[in-house]
Amino acid sequence: MKKSSLILMFVLLLAAGVAVGVAATKYVESGGFWQKAILVMTDARCKECRTDQIVDALKRMFPTRQKIKVIDYSTSKDLYKAEGISKLPVALLPKDIKEDKGYEQVKRFARNGKDYIILPTGGDFDPTAEICDNNVDDNNNGLIDCNDPTCKSKWMCMEKREKPSIDLFVMSYCPYGLQILKGFMPVWDAFGNKIDAHVRFVDYAMHGEKEVKENLKQYCIQNLNKDSYKKYLYCFLEDGNQKGDCDEKAGVDKKALETCIKDTDTKFGVTASLNNKEKWMGNFPPFAPDAEMARRFEVKGSPTVIINDVVADDIGRSPNSLKEAICKGFVNPPEECKKEMDKNSPAPGFGLKKSQEGGKGGSGGSCG
Missing domain, CATH: 3.40.30.10 (Glutaredoxin)
Structure with missing residues (x-):
């Protein structure tokens, strides 16, 4: 199945961020929160956009940058267009973040935008495309869901x-x-x-x-x-x-x-x-x-x-x-x-136990 997990870069962030965090602890304790906020752009319509994982990774990677704001595409369309973003979720880093030690870990994945450094997270949600199963004309072409030709190859239009x-x-x-x-x-x-x-x-x-x-x-x-x-x-x-x-x-x-x-x-x-x-x-x-x-x-x-x-x-x-x-x-x-059924995802592995609530919890892993 296609997954919404983070790319390898964010796995590395989680591991590397711990080491970076130890080195920066004194700075954080001294109240050095002068920097411009990091932004994480997502879309409320995206069921697989787990911004909590992204925010956690960014906090570990940039421990002196605790100002991280999650914004939605619906109120950030101009920014989305200006920065040349194509897929969500995505992190928008202030350009002065290059001074942070953590930036060395991500600079090969990042690119310069107009006012921000754009850091992809592995997300593949296109907010300008027809969603195909929400009864809304998302791309404003007069065709809704499976009536839109762009949805013909999607499983929900099978x-x-x-x-x-x-x-x-x-x-x-x-x-x-x-x-x-x-x-x-x-x-x-x-x-x-x-x-x-x-x-x-x-x-x-x-x-x-x-x-x-x-x-x-x-x-x-x-x-x-x-x-x-x-x-x-x-x-x-x-x-x-x-x-x-x-x-x-x-x-x-x-x-x-x-x-x-x-x-x-x-x-x-x-x-x-x-x-x-x-x-x-x-x-x-x-x-x-x-x-x-x-x-x-x-x-x-x-x-x-x-x-x-x-x-x-x-x-x-x-x-x-x-x-x-x-x-x-x-x-x-x-x-x-x-009939409503259990919305909790089972835990991976053996044992008939529950995982996180909400149907998507713990459902991003795969073998292969």
Whole structure:
């Protein structure tokens, strides 16, 4: 799935900022707050623009510059245009910030604007474009949402179906794949046979031999009996089947599973590829059973959600956000679409626990 995480530069800021902060503590304590404020421009319409992370990174990077103001595009359009900004969120640094030690860490990413130094944050929100799902003519061309031709390639404007298809690509031991599965399971239960849902596996494994074997096992359980697979998955999501009793709890046919694993392994050369590093994809062994679909949709990592044969980016990982995304794929949305579901995103990794509130909390990570 496409993420709204910060670029590597901001990861470096968070780490480097601690060291810079120690050196500048005395200056901060002396009250040296004479500088012009740093601005962070965002847009209230952008669901993925997490300015709190950006502000935190900037405070760590520039500890003597505690005046950081978040501004919105709606009231800053002239500034947006004057500084030649194209994507949000973005940091606007006073030009005298070059005197700060922290600037050395970011100057290679920055560029000079008219009155500010422009520092991208990795955001890709275009405030001048049609948003596609807010019932507003954002770009003032007289066409709203999916009627605007610029929205035709967006997932929210996908083909509607009587029975939407959902293909959820994961790696079985990826903490973020586990996270979205935990968010998806209650949605799958709620819709039942009204959706055509499948868990798929990315065409390479980042978590070693155990992941290759678990992928293969889950691939077979799902193909043998979808109900058994859902029961198995609930058990696996709790602790990774550490007790080894998930098969029994799910009522998995042991003999049929063994036969499927053997046949699938032979057909796709799963173990053979695992044992032959010449066939690996860089540092990772391939996993071929779902590879054809993964390549068709250019799946790069775990998780990736595909609804009605369209990759759905940035849809969140809470049950409610996943439900809302799926409901956009119905010709006639069923009653389940009217029901509110949990808006909390599950925590990454094993354990059926909650994360931050709001549906987007903790939902930016991926494997791959």
